[in-house]
Amino acid sequence: MLRIDGISFRHHHAAQNIISGITFDAAAGEITTILGPNGSGKTTLFRCIVGLWKPYAGSVSFQGENICGQAAHRRARYLAVVPQDHEPPFPYSVFDIVLMGRASHVAMFSAPSEHDLDAARAAISRVGIEHLADRSYTKISGGERQLVLIARALAQETPVLILDEPISHLDFRNQILVLEKVRSIVAERNLVALMTLHDPNLALLFSHQVILIREGRVLDRGLPREVITASHLHAMYGIPVEVVHNNGIGFICPQLSAVMDEVSP
Amino acid sequence: MQAKPLTTAAIAIAPFIAAWAALFTGAYNLTPLAVVKALAEGLSLAGGALDSPEQAIVWDIRLPRVLLAGLVGIALAVSGVTFQGIFRNPLVDPYILGISAGAALGCALTVGFLPHLPVQVMAFGFGILAVFLAYSMAKTQGEVSRLPLILSGVIMSAFFMAMVSIVKFLVEPMKLQNIVFWLMGSFSLADWKLVGIAGGGICCGLIPLFFMRWRLNVMSMGEDEAKALGINVKRDRLIFVAAATLVVSIAVSVSGIIGWVGLMVPHLIRMIAGPDHRRLVPLSMAGGAAFMIVADTIARNLTNYDIPVGIITAITGAPFFVYLMKRGGKESWGK
Numbered sequence: 001m002l003r004i005d006g007i008s009f010r011h012h013h014a015a016q017n018i019i020s021g022i023t024f025d026a027a028a029g030e031i032t033t034i035l036g037p038n039g040s041g042k043t044t045l046f047r048c049i050v051g052l053w054k055p056y057a058g059s060v061s062f063q064g065e066n067i068c069g070q071a072a073h074r075r076a077r078y079l080a081v082v083p084q085d086h087e088p089p090f091p092y093s094v095f096d097i098v099l100m101g102r103a104s105h106v107a108m109f110s111a112p113s114e115h116d117l118d119a120a121r122a123a124i125s126r127v128g129i130e131h132l133a134d135r136s137y138t139k140i141s142g143g144e145r146q147l148v149l150i151a152r153a154l155a156q157e158t159p160v161l162i163l164d165e166p167i168s169h170l171d172f173r174n175q176i177l178v179l180e181k182v183r184s185i186v187a188e189r190n191l192v193a194l195m196t197l198h199d200p201n202l203a204l205l206f207s208h209q210v211i212l213i214r215e216g217r218v219l220d221r222g223l224p225r226e227v228i229t230a231s232h233l234h235a236m237y238g239i240p241v242e243v244v245h246n247n248g249i250g251f252i253c254p255q256l257s258a259v260m261d262e263v264s265p
Numbered sequence: 266m267q268a269k270p271l272t273t274a275a276i277a278i279a280p281f282i283a284a285w286a287a288l289f290t291g292a293y294n295l296t297p298l299a300v301v302k303a304l305a306e307g308l309s310l311a312g313g314a315l316d317s318p319e320q321a322i323v324w325d326i327r328l329p330r331v332l333l334a335g336l337v338g339i340a341l342a343v344s345g346v347t348f349q350g351i352f353r354n355p356l357v358d359p360y361i362l363g364i365s366a367g368a369a370l371g372c373a374l375t376v377g378f379l380p381h382l383p384v385q386v387m388a389f390g391f392g393i394l395a396v397f398l399a400y401s402m403a404k405t406q407g408e409v410s411r412l413p414l415i416l417s418g419v420i421m422s423a424f425f426m427a428m429v430s431i432v433k434f435l436v437e438p439m440k441l442q443n444i445v446f447w448l449m450g451s452f453s454l455a456d457w458k459l460v461g462i463a464g465g466g467i468c469c470g471l472i473p474l475f476f477m478r479w480r481l482n483v484m485s486m487g488e489d490e491a492k493a494l495g496i497n498v499k500r501d502r503l504i505f506v507a508a509a510t511l512v513v514s515i516a517v518s519v520s521g522i523i524g525w526v527g528l529m530v531p532h533l534i535r536m537i538a539g540p541d542h543r544r545l546v547p548l549s550m551a552g553g554a555a556f557m558i559v560a561d562t563i564a565r566n567l568t569n570y571d572i573p574v575g576i577i578t579a580i581t582g583a584p585f586f587v588y589l590m591k592r593g594g595k596e597s598w599g600k
C-alpha cells in the first residue's frame with residue numbers, strides 16, 4: 001500500500017501553499033486516479049510524490065517505509081514513473097528506451113547485464129510490443145510510445161506505478177487501449193497504480209479509487225461512482241454537469257445550455 | 266536500428282588502416298615494406314641507437330605524430346558525444362561550447378607567464394570555467410534549451426579568444442610565435458614526450474566516460490526523467506563534464522585548437538550505428554582517431570608546407586554544421 005500522508009508544498013519565498021495536507025492511500029492491484037482542474041496542484045502533488053520536489057511537510061511511504069527524501073536510485077526501486085509523451089533528442093530504438101528502466105539496477109561503471117536485457121525483453125512482451133522493439137522510438141505513434149513507456153516502467157520492476165496523464169495526447173481508441181492495458185497489468189501483478197487524468201468519464205471507467213483535488217486540497221476521495229458526482233464536478237470545474245446512467249455505469253455530460261449562462265461574464 | 270556487424274568492424278579497424286597508410290606517406294618516400302622493416306628493427310633495438318634514416322623517420326617523426334593525432338581524435342570525438350548526450354543537444358561539441366577556447370587561454374597564460382607550471386593544469390582549469398559559464402548562462406528556469414546553449418558557447422569562445430589575444434599582445438615575440446603557431450592546431454611538434462602526456466591524461470578521462478557510457482542514454486532523456494529512473498543526475502553530470510573537459514584540455518594542450526571533430530564524428534557514427542551510447546562511444550573513439558589521422562596526413566602532404574590540421578577540420582566542419590542545421594530544421598533549434 002502506498003500512503004501519501006499530509007503532503008504540503010510551496011515554492012521558496014512563496015507565502016502560499018500550492019498543496020496542503022494531501023492525504024490518501026492507494027491499494028495494491030487497484031488504479032487510483034487523481035482528478036483535478038489545471039492549476040489545482042495535481043502536477044505539484046505528482047512531482048512531490050515522485051521526488052522531483054521536496055514537500056516541506058508530509059511523507060510518501062510504501063508499506064511503512066518512508067520513500068520521501070531517499071536517494072534517486074533507491075526511490076526508483078519503489079516507484080516507476082510513466083511520463084507524458086515526449087521526444088528524446090536522439091532516435092533511440094524502442095528496446096533501448098525500455099532498457100533505460102533498468103538504470104537503478106545497473107551499477108555506476110557498468111552496462112546492463114544479460115539479466116537486465118531479459119527484464120527489458122519480458123516487459124516488452126508483457127505489453128505486447130515485440131514488433132516495435134527494433135523500431136526507432138521517434139518514428140512510432142503516440143499510442144505506441146505510451147506503451148513503450150509503460151514497458152519501461154515494468155522493466156524497472158517496482159511495486160508502484162505512477163502515470164502522469166498517460167493518455168493526454170492519444171486518440172479515442174488508443175486512450176481506451178492504453179488504459180485497459182494498464183488495468184490488466186496492475187491486476188495481474190498486484191501493483192499500486194497512481195495516475196492523473198483529465199477526463200472524469202475515463203476515471204469512472206478505469207479506476208478503483210478517485211481522489212479529487214481542488215485548490216491544493218483533497219475535495220473528496222473514494223469509489224469513482226460515489227465521488228464523481230454532479231455537485232463535486234461543478235465545485236471543481238465550475239461547470240454544471242449531469243450524470244447520465246446507462247447499464248449501471250454513470251457518464252458525465254456537461255449541460256451545455258447552462259454552461260454558457262454560468263461561465264460567460 | 267541495429268548496426269550491421271560488418272560496418273561496426275569496418276569502423277573499428279579504420280584507425281589502424283589510417284595509421285598504417287599515414288606511416289608510409291610523406292615527403293620522404295617509404296614503401297609499406299620499408300615501414301614494416303623500420304618498425305621491426307626499432308622494436309628489436311629496444312631503445313638503442315637508431316641508425317637508418319627510415320628508422321628515424323618512422324620512429325621519431327611519423328609514429329609519434331600518428332599516435333598523437335589518434336589520441337587527440339579520440340579525445341575530441343568522445344567529448345563531443347558526451348556533451349551532446351548530457352546537454353541533450355546534437356549541435357554542441359567542445360569547440361562550440363567554448364571549452365577549447367578556455368583551455369587555449371589556460372595554455373597561453375602558462376606559456377606566457379607561468380613557465381614552470383605544466384600547461385595542462387591551467388588548460389583544465391579554464392576549460393572547466395568555460396563550460397560552467399556557458400552552461401549557467403544558458404540555463405533559464407532549470408532548463409537548458411538548445412539555441413541558448415550554442416549562443417552562450419559562442420559568447421564564451423569569443424571572450425576567451427579575446428583574452429588569448431591580450432596574452433599574445435603582452436608576451437615576448439618568441440613566445441608569441443609559439444602561441445600563434447600552436448593555436449592554429451597542428452601535430453607538427455609531436456614527439457614521444459607529448460604522446461606520453463596525451464596518452465596518460467586522455468586515458469584518465471576516458472576511463473569513466475567509457476564505463477559510464479550507457480548512462481548517457483538515460484541522461485539524454487532529461488534531468489527529471491533520469492532522476493525518476495534512479496540516476497543521481499547532479500553527481501553523474503559533474504563526472505561526465507569533468508572527464509570530458511579533462512580530455513579536451515589535454516588535447517588542446519598538445520595540439521592547439523582543432524575544431525569540429527567532436528561534432529562531425531559522433532554524427533557520422535550515429536548515422537551509421539545508431540544513437541545507443543554503448544556502441545556510439547567506442548565507435549566514436551575509433552572514428553575520431555581515424556578521422557584525425559587522415560586529416561593530419563592530408564594536412565602534411567597537401568602542399569610542401571605542413572598546413573595546420575585545424576584548418577582542414579574547419580573547412581570540412583563548417584559546411585557539415587550547416588548541413589545538420591538544415592536537415593534538422595526546426596527541431597534542431599527547439600528545446
